[in-house]
Amino acid sequence: MNNTSKDHLVDLYLDNLDLITENSAEVLNHARQEGIESFKLLGFPGPKSEKYKYTKVEQLFRSDYEKYFSPRKITFKVDDIFRCDIPSLDTHLALTLNGFYLGNPTSLHELPNGVVFGSLAEAAKKYPKLIQEHYNTVASTDDDGLVALNTAFAQDGVFIYLPKGVVLERPIQIINLLMSDENQMVQYRNLIIAEERSQANIVICDHTLSPAEFLTNVVTEVVAKAASNVDVVVMQNQHNQSTQFSHLYARQERDSVFASNTISLHGGIIRNNIHVLLNDTNCENHTYGLALVDRNQHVDTYSFIDHAQPNCVSNELYKALLDDQATGAFNGRILVRKDAQKTEAYQSNNNLLLTADARMYTKPQLEIYADDVKCSHGATIGQLDQEARFYMQARGISEREARLLLMFGFAHDVVGKIKIEPLRERIDELVNKRLRGELSRCHSCPMHCC
Amino acid sequence: MLSIKNLHANINGKEILKGINLEIKPGEVHAIMGPNGSGKSTLSAVLAGREIFEVTQGEVTFNGKNLLELSPEDRSREGLFLSFQYPIEIPGVSMVNFMKTAVNEHRKYKGLEPLSASDFLKLMRERKELVEIDSALTNRAVNEGFSGGEKKKNEIFQMAMLEPKLAILDETDSGLDIDALRIVANGVNKLKTPENSSIVITHYQRLLDYIVPDFVHILYQGRIVKTGTKELALELEEKGYDWIKG
Ligand SMILES: Nc1ncnc2c1ncn2[C@@H]1O[C@H](COP(=O)(O)OP(=O)(O)OP(=O)(O)O)[C@@H](O)[C@H]1O
Ligand SMILES: [Mg+2]
Numbered sequence: 001m002n003n004t005s006k007d008h009l010v011d012l013y014l015d016n017l018d019l020i021t022e023n024s025a026e027v028l029n030h031a032r033q034e035g036i037e038s039f040k041l042l043g044f045p046g047p048k049s050e051k052y053k054y055t056k057v058e059q060l061f062r063s064d065y066e067k068y069f070s071p072r073k074i075t076f077k078v079d080d081i082f083r084c085d086i087p088s089l090d091t092h093l094a095l096t097l098n099g100f101y102l103g104n105p106t107s108l109h110e111l112p113n114g115v116v117f118g119s120l121a122e123a124a125k126k127y128p129k130l131i132q133e134h135y136n137t138v139a140s141t142d143d144d145g146l147v148a149l150n151t152a153f154a155q156d157g158v159f160i161y162l163p164k165g166v167v168l169e170r171p172i173q174i175i176n177l178l179m180s181d182e183n184q185m186v187q188y189r190n191l192i193i194a195e196e197r198s199q200a201n202i203v204i205c206d207h208t209l210s211p212a213e214f215l216t217n218v219v220t221e222v223v224a225k226a227a228s229n230v231d232v233v234v235m236q237n238q239h240n241q242s243t244q245f246s247h248l249y250a251r252q253e254r255d256s257v258f259a260s261n262t263i264s265l266h267g268g269i270i271r272n273n274i275h276v277l278l279n280d281t282n283c284e285n286h287t288y289g290l291a292l293v294d295r296n297q298h299v300d301t302y303s304f305i306d307h308a309q310p311n312c313v314s315n316e317l318y319k320a321l322l323d324d325q326a327t328g329a330f331n332g333r334i335l336v337r338k339d340a341q342k343t344e345a346y347q348s349n350n351n352l353l354l355t356a357d358a359r360m361y362t363k364p365q366l367e368i369y370a371d372d373v374k375c376s377h378g379a380t381i382g383q384l385d386q387e388a389r390f391y392m393q394a395r396g397i398s399e400r401e402a403r404l405l406l407m408f409g410f411a412h413d414v415v416g417k418i419k420i421e422p423l424r425e426r427i428d429e430l431v432n433k434r435l436r437g438e439l440s441r442c443h444s445c446p447m448h449c450c
Numbered sequence: 451m452l453s454i455k456n457l458h459a460n461i462n463g464k465e466i467l468k469g470i471n472l473e474i475k476p477g478e479v480h481a482i483m484g485p486n487g488s489g490k491s492t493l494s495a496v497l498a499g500r501e502i503f504e505v506t507q508g509e510v511t512f513n514g515k516n517l518l519e520l521s522p523e524d525r526s527r528e529g530l531f532l533s534f535q536y537p538i539e540i541p542g543v544s545m546v547n548f549m550k551t552a553v554n555e556h557r558k559y560k561g562l563e564p565l566s567a568s569d570f571l572k573l574m575r576e577r578k579e580l581v582e583i584d585s586a587l588t589n590r591a592v593n594e595g596f597s598g599g600e601k602k603k604n605e606i607f608q609m610a611m612l613e614p615k616l617a618i619l620d621e622t623d624s625g626l627d628i629d630a631l632r633i634v635a636n637g638v639n640k641l642k643t644p645e646n647s648s649i650v651i652t653h654y655q656r657l658l659d660y661i662v663p664d665f666v667h668i669l670y671q672g673r674i675v676k677t678g679t680k681e682l683a684l685e686l687e688e689k690g691y692d693w694i695k696g
Contacts (some may be wrong), residue, residue: 086546391538391592394498395552396526396559405551409591411541 005041005061010036011068024155025124028189029351031136035151041282041434043386044143054329054361055271055300057146060243061394065185065215069155071100076335083323089422091203098178099188100156109170114163120191123159123234129162134193138221138277139249145244150219152180154189157218162198162228171201178216178238179206179209183361190220194240194256204234222250222258227281229257233418240268240297246347247273252312253281259286261417263427264299265434266292278312279406285314290414292434293358294323305347307340307370316347319414321407321435322358333365335425340370347377350412352384362409407435451476451647452497452517452616457508459496466492466670469508474616474647481650481658481683484669485691490651491535492668498532500524513615523625527554529557529615533605533622534564535651540592545604549574549611557614568675577610581637606637613641618649623657635660655687670694 013020044061045052066435074097080302092109094117095102101119116123124131128298141148153432156448158174180188194200208214224230230250244267251256264270276285291299320328330349351360353424385404392402411431452474459467466489474480484490496503497510499522510517517525540548551572567574578588583603587645593601602622609617619638619639623631638648638661650661658666658680666676668691675694676682 013464222498281500315600385538385540386536388540388543390500390522391540392548393522394526394532394544394553395548396523396557397548397611399521400522401551401555405543405547406540409540412542 003065005058006363009061009149010040016069017359022155023069023070025121027124027128027131027135028121028154031151034143035148038141038148039145039152042148044145051302052288053062053349054201054270054327055298059271060215061227063215064183065094067185071156072097074102087201089171089173089420091428093173093175094158096174096176096188098159098180098184099186099220101158111169111393112166115166115168115341116159116161118159119156120159120189121156129146130193131159131191134223135191138223138251139216139247139302141220143270144247146217147247148220150187150189150217150247150297153187154216154219157188158193160202162194162200164195165197165230167198168200170425171203173203173205175205175207177207177209178214178242180212183213184215186214186216187278188218190218192220192222192230194224194230197228198228199229200229203423204232206236206238208238211239211241213239214243216221216242216244216246219247219249222248224250224252224256224258225251226257230261231419232261233267234260234262235265235269236263236270237265238267240266240295243268243269245271246277249275251277251279252285253283254280258269261288261414263415264291264293265430267299268297270299272301276304276314277306277308278314279308281309281311283312285312286417287314287316288414288417289318290411291328292411292431293326294322295327296325298327302331305345307334307336307343307345310343311343312340312341314346315342315440317414317417318349318352319410320360321354322360322412323354326359327359329361331363331365332376332377334367336368336375337371338369341372343375344368345375349379350443351381352407353381356383385401387431411435451513452607453511455509456613457496457510458506458561460504460506461492461502462626464504466672467496470674472667472674476647476667477644477649478647479661481666482628482651482669483652483666483683483686488669489618490669490674494618494651495579496534497618498522513665523555526612527556531609531612531614531617533609533617533619535620537593537601538662538670539594541594543592544587545592546574549608549617553611575610577607580610581607583607599630602626603630603634603653606634610637610641614646616647616649618651619651620651623652632660633656647654655683658683668694
């Protein structure tokens with residue numbers, strides 16, 4: 001009884017192994033065996049796992065999700081059904097459909113020499129050595145059953161390669177579309193390699209385009225080599241029948257800067273894992289996130305910032321705004337290892353509950369084994385400031401508008417960290433719309449699903 | 451303009467205002483003085499519509515309307531303005547956004563179109579000059595990290611933006627340096643018209659040298675126990691409150 005969904009997935013894997021490998025690449029197939037063995041061993045993270053305490057994983061992997069293993073041909077033009085959320089953002093764009101690379105809908109701007117941006121499976125055939133060297137080296141299959149599961153099933157995803165010294169002027173944008181008539185399980189893999197002194201801004205948008213239920217389990221690995229600068233903004237905007245497990249793993253080398261900002265605008269159940277390994281001296285890391293959660297939605301974030309080497313700085317800010325019966329969790333672990341002297345690590349987690357029924361669980365975890373460090377953490381769970389609301393009303397601002405201004409101000413702290421101006425403005429606008437309840441459909445999406 | 455009759459108000463079941471009577475006509479300046487804890491800020495808060503105070507008796511009419519029935523925002527839109535003794539910090543909400551929303555809500559109430567972005571900025575600039583407030587302040591979040599004096603100046607700036615019919619200045623002078631006091635008082639005077647009125651709550655006669663009151667009231671233990679002209683303030687300065695309490 002206990003193991004049904006696990007056994008089901010193992011069977012699904014074995015029954016389709018030929019199709020899976022055929023529609024992927026050697027490097028990915030190579031890691032698959034280890035993935036499934038590890039998954040068999042670990043299974044789903046259970047209720048005893050501290051990391052997954054507030055999200056019941058196994059029951060979410062229901063056996064009625066379909067899964068297909070060869071990329072679907074699409075008979076429509078993506079442009080006809082999908083309008084980009086950030087039209088003023090001039091990007092290098094790629095699309096995926098249910099975890100398979102689709103291509104780019106408009107003509108791609110010319111990329112600087114040596115930059116690779118496209119299908120992971122294709123790239124793994126073209127550059128097997130390069131990918132072999134990095135694939136599955138940042139994420140680890142031996143401590144999280146979901147990562148192991150992803151490694152077993154992932155066939156494709158997006159690959160980004162930035163050669164030494166290349167600075168991308170335009171942001172790279174990946175739009176992940178979920179669209180299907182049947183309920184779908186989707187598992188894919190992204191790999192980003194930033195060579196020495198390269199720089200790029202990467203925007204990842206997640207969307208659902210049909211009312212079917214989706215279960216996504218995605219792993220993204222980032223290798224930020226010496227003095228590189230990689231900035232990732234993730235915008236999660238899925239309907240409320242979707243479940244998403246998103247694992248972001250980054251390894252930073254000397255003098256590198258890596259930033260991630262995850263905006264959970266809408267979704268059903270979202271679980272975000274962020275693992276950052278500061279693997280050499282002088283690294284700078286920024287980990288930010290904002291979750292807007294209402295009705296029966298659930299957003300759970302786990303972050304692990306691993307200070308393994310001296311002289312690194314990490315800065316972490318997570319905020320959640322919870323309405324109705326929504327629930328949220330934040331578990332932020334910071335580890336400062338013995339050698340990581342002169343570490344600066346800051347974390348804060350602030351949450352606003354808009355109703356008496358909303359729930360938030362927050363748990364900062366600092367483990368410090370070095371003695372010469374500066375670390376701080378703080379977590380708050382509060383309500384909208386009544387005094388501030390009254391102050392605004394006393395200036396003629398309606399109660400509703402006052403509440404909205406306060407919520408918007410709360411959220412803007414995180415959105416304000418986005419460096420690309422048109423993106424920041426657009427996300428501010430989306431957040432504003434979302435808070436006003438005007439994002440009744442996912443804005444860019446033709447569906448009336450949420 | 452404002453008529454308060456036998457106003458009683460409680461907080462947590464404790465009576466703070468015990469029968470206030472006050473009449474204010476257009477164009478008048480009334481000063482309210484009184485010892486700490488006598489109920490001056492409570493009276494301002496009740497007039498502004500703070501929900502934590504419960505009005506148990508009495509009535510207040512403001513320009514012919516029953517003030518106590520109006521929401522705080524409608525009181526403001528009707529032309530009542532309270533300069534807070536302790537202005538609130540609102541992190542994350544920019545002064546510009548805050549003021550733009552306030553001004554446009556006032557305009558909507560009057561059936562006017564919202565101000566265009568450029569007209570709004572022009573108005574901001576004009577009123578900033580009037581109260582000599584630093585531009586850097588209005589680029590920040592509302593009162594966040596403002597010094598005590600800057601917060602008070604900001605109150606008067608907001609008053610200048612909203613052009614109220616009745617302004618209640620609750621200890622706007624406390625925490626101001628001598629120059630700032632003069633600037634704030636000048637600002638208030640420049641905004642004065644023959645129609646609009648003000649209630650100036652203060653502990654110090656000094657402010658009343660700049661903003662000259664028509665009447666001075668002494669509030670003590672929730673009641674107005676004495677009313678006089680500006681000479682009453684001088685007398686208080688000299689004698690303190692003991693002769694009232696006695
Ligand atoms: N929120 C509150 N809870 C309990 N008591 C309160 C509250 N607000 C005011 N009071 C009490 O009401 C009384 C009047 O307070 P109020 O602030 O109106 O005095 P004030 O005349 O403005 O004094 P000050 O000159 O010090 O500003 C005081 O005894 C005060 O403790
Ligand atoms: Mg007071």
